[in-house]
Amino acid sequence: MSTVPERLSKLRELMVRDGIDYYIVPTADFHQSEYVGEHFTARKYITGFSGSAGTAMIDAKEARLWTDGRYFIQAADQLEGTTVELMKMGQPGVPTLTEHLKQVVKPGEVIGFDGRVVSMGEGQGYEAVADAKEARIVYTCDLIDEIWTDRPPLSEEPAFALELQYAGETTAEKLTRIREAMKENQATVHVVTTLDDICWTLNMRGNDIEYFPLVLSYAIVTMDEYHLYIQESKLSEEMKAAFAKDKVVLHPYNDIYEDVKKYGAGESLLVDAKNLNYALYNNLSKDAKRVEKANPEIRFKAIKNATEIENIRQAQIKDSVAHVRFMKWLKENIGKEEITELSAAAKMDSFREEMGNFISPSFEPICSFGAHAAIVHYAPSPETDIPLGMDGFFLTDTGAGFKEGSTDITRTYALGNITRQMKEDFTLVAISNLSLANAVFMKGCNGVNLDSYTRKPFWDRRLNFNHGTGHGVGYLLNIHEGPAGIRWRYVAGDTEPFEAGMVITDEPGRYIEGAYGIRLENELLVCEDELNEFGQFMRFDVITYVPFDLDAIIPEFMTEEERKLLNTYHQSVFEKVSPHLNEEEKEWLARYTRAV
Secondary structure (H helix, E strand, O other), rough: OOHHHHHHHHHHHHHHHOOEEEEEOOOOOOOOOOOOOOOOHHHHHHHHHOOOEEEEEEEEEEOOEEEEEHHOOOOHHHHOOOOEEEEEEOOOOOHHHHHHHHHHOOOOOOOOOOOOOOOOOHHHHHHHHHHHHHOOOEEEEOOOHHHHHOOOOOOOOOOOEEHHHHHOHHHHHHHHHHHHEEEEEEEEEEEEHHHHHHHHHOEEEOOOOOOOOOOOOOOEEOOOEEEEOOOHHHHOOOHHHHHHHHEEEEEHHHHHHHHHOOOOOOEEEEEEOOOOEHHHHHHOOOOOOOEEEOHHHHHHOOOOOOHHHHHHHHHHHHHHHHHHHHHHHHHEOOOOEEEEEHHHHHHHHHHOOOOOEEEEOOOOOOOEEHHHHHHOOOOOOOOOOOOOOEEEEEEEEEEEEEEEEOOOEOOOOOOOOOHHHHHHHHHHHHHHHHHHHEEEEOOOOOOOHHHHHHHHHHOOOOOOOOOEEEEEEEEEEEEEEEEEEEOOOOOOOOOOOOOOOOOOEEEEEHHHHHEEEEEOEEOOOOOOOOEEEEEEEEEEEEEOOOOOOHHHEEEEEEEHHHHHHHHHHHHHHHHHHHHOOHHHHHHHHHOOOOOO
């Protein structure tokens, strides 16, 4: 197997051949997915960094990787010896990729990339840099494909239909809503490339991206037809018949690049600049009017319908029962048998499988002991897997994909004896989590407004955590779902106001590099509260029912009100979960949900 320096050397040879001075390799597929299938892990191949977010840029002498705070520790470790320099996004003195290009590009030089894996917005940004520098771009080159001789092929996994009892809304009903949104935006055609938006609309799921039940596809929506671009062999005859009733017309997967050219003068195209890839954008007719707005499906699918909400509550109960059984097993067996990060993740999923309707984990398990837990998104591999020891923290950030919905839960468990400082840090994270969960706010607030509920306990102590506080959760789609999120910095497209029916995570953390990490994550359902003369108030309903490990809580470190919040939460955990447990398990849960 070739090394990263060897791959970079081969890439630079091709860059010289094609006259490219700067080559950009993002983390994306043709659909701007956050997580991608193995065929699309080009950035991992050329840098060695395996995190889910990051962009590489290679020139004749240097290679750089931009990634965010979740991955600083992991990236620094994986890039060691590769000659790739880590660029810590958002840190003082660190330019963005675009800013760096502005500094280094010279007149006549060429910026190259595969336009199918670069978003329309990003491509326009590179285009602007090239124009300003009297340089140019080439977006039709997939140089990684030329050197990646054993590249995995595109997935051919079959798709499946999500029944109405789980989806809660028919494809016909969803298309009516989409077309109403098109009319409101004065659009006659809607080009869709995002996999979760397409799968949500068609009540279709698949297995083209590990952990995420999505299907590689594109769509063009008109006022009377839905043109689906997909490998037809993925669809059963029953699915094809159902699609035909809804006037879903099937086309070969790659035909969209030519077909979009047909919509010219007199047409108005609704496109999402953040999600449409740059190559497809350049194939749109220059004669058509363009309406550049977020896909309406994004907001529609974020606000869960009544059927989805009821199903999600059932999924959360299932996963909470599995977590309680896992926690009991872990506490009772640590030190008696060897348990590793990977075997613990497998044990967690075995408890989930017992609950029924389990499809797969909803994302790659993050199970980390000791110093590994300080790496925010560390995922164990056979090469990094270590045994769980005593006198430390074990963090599990895992999720389940049930037919009833997806879950995302993080717990940190105290194993053996831990220090007073570790307990104080754990208690601080619990206080932070409970503070947000109990927020009451006005309709119209977003995650930027509310993030201070979570961070105030940290900021009061001049502390912080270097990641967002929460994200939306898809229904058997992406585990990270817009348009609402919780963070203190404004991020376009991820900080929209909360609406009743949205599901948001609440996941503060404390990380001590080289020692331990703590994160506690629940899912919250956004609900309407009181309506009075001041307006519509909103609140959260916690729908995750797993104890915060009382072995790591210092009650006297909490105020009376904070202890009350913890006790109330633990009371609800016992009430929701205990009916599904045997007597021994109930007795154990009663001990770990006792009032403090």
